[in-house]
Amino acid sequence: MSDVLRRIEIPIALTIIATLLQVIPYYFEIPALESTANTASNAVLIIVACATFVGVISILQVHGKRIQRQTEGWYYSLLVIGFTVIMSVTGLPIPEIGLSVNNTVYNWLFTNVQTPLGSTMYSILAFFITSAAFRAFRARNLESSIVLVAGTIMVMGNAPLITNYLPFIADIALWIRSYPNMATMRGVMIGAALGSIALAVRTLMGIERGYLRGGGEE
Amino acid sequence: MVDIAVWTAVFFTLGIYSILYRENPWYRIAESVYLGVAVGYAVGQDLKYIRDQWGGQWSSSGGMMLAFFIVMVIGVLWYARFNKNLFYLYRWPLAIVVGTGIGMALKTVIFSQFLDQIISQANTPFFVAGDLVQTINNILVQIMVPSVLLYFWFTGEIRDSPPMKVVERIARYTMMAGFGSAYGYTVLTRYSLFIGRSQFLLGIPPNPADARMAFYVIAFIMLASMIGYDLFMKKETPEE
Amino acid sequence: MSLLEKINKLDRRYIYLLAWIFVLFPLLNPLGLPIPISQDARTWYNYVENEIHDGDVVLFTPMYGVSGMPELFPMTVATMKHLLTKDVTLIVVSFWTEGPLVFNILLTQVDPADYGYVYGEDWIRLGYVPGSETAMGSFGASIHNTVTADYVERRPLSSFPMMDDIQTGEDIDVIVSFETGTPGTPEWMRQFQAPFGTNQITGCIGVSVSGMIPYVNSGQLKALMPGLTVSAEYEILLDKPGLAVAGVDAVSTSHLYVTLLVILGNIAYFMTREED
Numbered sequence: 001m002s003d004v005l006r007r008i009e010i011p012i013a014l015t016i017i018a019t020l021l022q023v024i025p026y027y028f029e030i031p032a033l034e035s036t037a038n039t040a041s042n043a044v045l046i047i048v049a050c051a052t053f054v055g056v057i058s059i060l061q062v063h064g065k066r067i068q069r070q071t072e073g074w075y076y077s078l079l080v081i082g083f084t085v086i087m088s089v090t091g092l093p094i095p096e097i098g099l100s101v102n103n104t105v106y107n108w109l110f111t112n113v114q115t116p117l118g119s120t121m122y123s124i125l126a127f128f129i130t131s132a133a134f135r136a137f138r139a140r141n142l143e144s145s146i147v148l149v150a151g152t153i154m155v156m157g158n159a160p161l162i163t164n165y166l167p168f169i170a171d172i173a174l175w176i177r178s179y180p181n182m183a184t185m186r187g188v189m190i191g192a193a194l195g196s197i198a199l200a201v202r203t204l205m206g207i208e209r210g211y212l213r214g215g216g217e218e
Numbered sequence: 219m220v221d222i223a224v225w226t227a228v229f230f231t232l233g234i235y236s237i238l239y240r241e242n243p244w245y246r247i248a249e250s251v252y253l254g255v256a257v258g259y260a261v262g263q264d265l266k267y268i269r270d271q272w273g274g275q276w277s278s279s280g281g282m283m284l285a286f287f288i289v290m291v292i293g294v295l296w297y298a299r300f301n302k303n304l305f306y307l308y309r310w311p312l313a314i315v316v317g318t319g320i321g322m323a324l325k326t327v328i329f330s331q332f333l334d335q336i337i338s339q340a341n342t343p344f345f346v347a348g349d350l351v352q353t354i355n356n357i358l359v360q361i362m363v364p365s366v367l368l369y370f371w372f373t374g375e376i377r378d379s380p381p382m383k384v385v386e387r388i389a390r391y392t393m394m395a396g397f398g399s400a401y402g403y404t405v406l407t408r409y410s411l412f413i414g415r416s417q418f419l420l421g422i423p424p425n426p427a428d429a430r431m432a433f434y435v436i437a438f439i440m441l442a443s444m445i446g447y448d449l450f451m452k453k454e455t456p457e458e
Numbered sequence: 459m460s461l462l463e464k465i466n467k468l469d470r471r472y473i474y475l476l477a478w479i480f481v482l483f484p485l486l487n488p489l490g491l492p493i494p495i496s497q498d499a500r501t502w503y504n505y506v507e508n509e510i511h512d513g514d515v516v517l518f519t520p521m522y523g524v525s526g527m528p529e530l531f532p533m534t535v536a537t538m539k540h541l542l543t544k545d546v547t548l549i550v551v552s553f554w555t556e557g558p559l560v561f562n563i564l565l566t567q568v569d570p571a572d573y574g575y576v577y578g579e580d581w582i583r584l585g586y587v588p589g590s591e592t593a594m595g596s597f598g599a600s601i602h603n604t605v606t607a608d609y610v611e612r613r614p615l616s617s618f619p620m621m622d623d624i625q626t627g628e629d630i631d632v633i634v635s636f637e638t639g640t641p642g643t644p645e646w647m648r649q650f651q652a653p654f655g656t657n658q659i660t661g662c663i664g665v666s667v668s669g670m671i672p673y674v675n676s677g678q679l680k681a682l683m684p685g686l687t688v689s690a691e692y693e694i695l696l697d698k699p700g701l702a703v704a705g706v707d708a709v710s711t712s713h714l715y716v717t718l719l720v721i722l723g724n725i726a727y728f729m730t731r732e733e734d
Contacts, residue, residue, distance in 0.1 A: 091262020414528020
């Protein structure tokens with residue numbers, strides 16, 4: 001029985017059924033199928049939400065091992081696990097005992113810890129991009145010169161200080177955005193759309209199995 | 219009176235920025251806390267959604283309750299990934315989620331990202347009466363978009379043919395200008411984020427005014443500790 | 459080592475330090491630099507002013523978390539203030555985990571009650587719906603099945619008379635989305651614009667702008683707000699200078715700094731290359 005359940009054909013069949021359940025009602029009016037598809041998509045949202053502890057368990061496994069073996073920097077792992085547990089527990093949907101997304105500790109940690117940390121993590125790239133602009137952005141050949149000139153004009157075009165006194169910079173920046181950039185992104189978008197359709201067809205045919213890899217078996 | 223909340227936020231902000239000087243314990247502390255809080259945060263939101271869903275259509279009838287139970291069992295199968303013998307069960311919820319996602323995108327991607335774009339391209343007139351600049355721009359678009367498409371579609375030996383060499387050159391120059399444009403906007407985004415954090419650190423309204431004092435004090439402590447440590451280590455290990 | 463060689467090999471920490479100075483200085487000493495109004499700001503303003511009518515059902519979606527707040531929060535606040543001057547039906551929902559918390563922060567700046575909006579009659583919050591594009595598709599197919607209760611009072615949607623005629627994506631007139639990535643406009647296009655023909659305007663971070671332009675060009679997106687600078691211009695058009703205007707001086711000086719660095723770096727590169 002276990003051998004039957006292990007067969008790769010089962011998840012492939014599930015993928016095909018789930019895909020067709022969404023696509024067919026869109027093109028053919030079959031009320032029973034449409035209602036089933038709506039319920040199925042709601043069910044999938046619950047299935048996705050159920051995966052919430054996967055990250056927590058992975059964190060506990062990785063950092064737990066570090067603490068156990070007392071590898072270099074193991075004390076930082078104590079912080080990781082500690083805050084994971086605190087946020088997870090205080091956010092549990094049990095308002096009857098004061099735990100929920102409205103819990104004081106949960107909201108305090110979100111507002112005063114996660115908010116500044118999250119914002120700062122992304123903002124630090126400003127420094128790296130500046131350093132890269134100085135050290136690596138070079139007009140070595142025609143193509144890199146085009147990137148350099150277009151990029152620099154775009155940067156200037158986003159600065160009111162420059163566009164106020166040199167309004168033609170704003171016009172050139174708008175032209176670069178509306179024409180070469182638009183052409184590039186339209187080409188990429190159409191190509192990506194065709195690619196995603198091809199990938200979907202391959203998945204429906206059971207040829208594409210990359211998402212099912214792992215576990216040391218096929 | 220010291221506002222612990224503000225000083226905590228400033229501490230973690232500067233902890234992350236301390237990496238700009240070099241790798242250091244302040245950064246490691248901030249990074250570790252961020253990882254823990256970010257992972258734990260999503261748990262509350264996701265479980266709340268499940269509980270709310272039970273309060274809706276899923277508890278409306280016996281059949282729906284049974285369906286909810288089956289859905290929850292499938293949801294629990296995610297955790298089979300942590301067991302080597304049961305790993306194959308993890309593929310079942312994954313297959314359902316991936317299949318639904320593919321179906322959702324597949325049904326309308328042909329319209330929104332393909333047909334609508336091609337229609338817009340086809341509707342771009344080559345010639346605009348009385349507007350030479352727009353005419354030139356439209357002709358450029360009619361040359362650039364197909365060039366970029368052909369550049370991606372045709373690879374291999376066919377690229378060596380003379381017409382494709384011209385197409386390839388046009389496509390590369392177009393894409394280089396496009397990437398330059400993307401770079402310019404990336405600079406805007408990153409600096410906007412940095413400016414937002416700076417407004418917080420300086421206590422500029424509507425941010426709390428306490429933040430400025432916290433910024434000065436904590437920045438001094440962090441910089442002094444890192445520079446002091448470096449000077450101390452330099453003395454201990456003189457350069458050869 | 460010549461000066462140019464020294465510049466070429468400059469320790470990056472000096473670059474970082476100068477970046478701090480170029481940003482902190484105008485924040486501490488506002489320069490009051492002029493802000494020319496771009497076409498993007500005018501298009502956004504005109505769309506909200508003239509194309510969103512009284513009685514329209516507007517789906518207001520902050521699709522970002524704390525990472526996007528500095529760039530998107532000002533435009534979210536300004537647009538909310540603009541929409542509240544009209545007599546629309548506002549539905550607030552998010553498909554990003556932190557969306558509801560971002561909206562909580564917005565409510566500390568803008569109170570719909572000040573504009574005569576009554577919760578549950580003129581506007582409603584539906585919270586966060588996990589599941590990315592699948593959730594958006596499900597939402598469009600059946601709002602009441604996807605979101606069973608409102609976010610504030612925890613009451614079934616069916617208990618709100620304002621939601622009686624708002625069942626599917628067909629009943630939404632305009633989507634006003636503020637986003638930092640996925641899910642975002644491409645997903646809205648697939649799940650709402652294609653099946654229901656819903657109009658949409660999007661405010662996004664600069665990094666996402668390039669990918670939005672084909673949608674603007676094809677008319678699928680009616681208006682685009684690309685980043686902090688245009689947010690500042692919009693605040694000026696509304697005559698409500700706020701967070702974006704406060705920060706735009708620093709945008710100018712920081713961008714000038716990057717431009718000068720690129721020019722200086724290339725000059726040093728070419729001159730040292732010639733010497734070699």
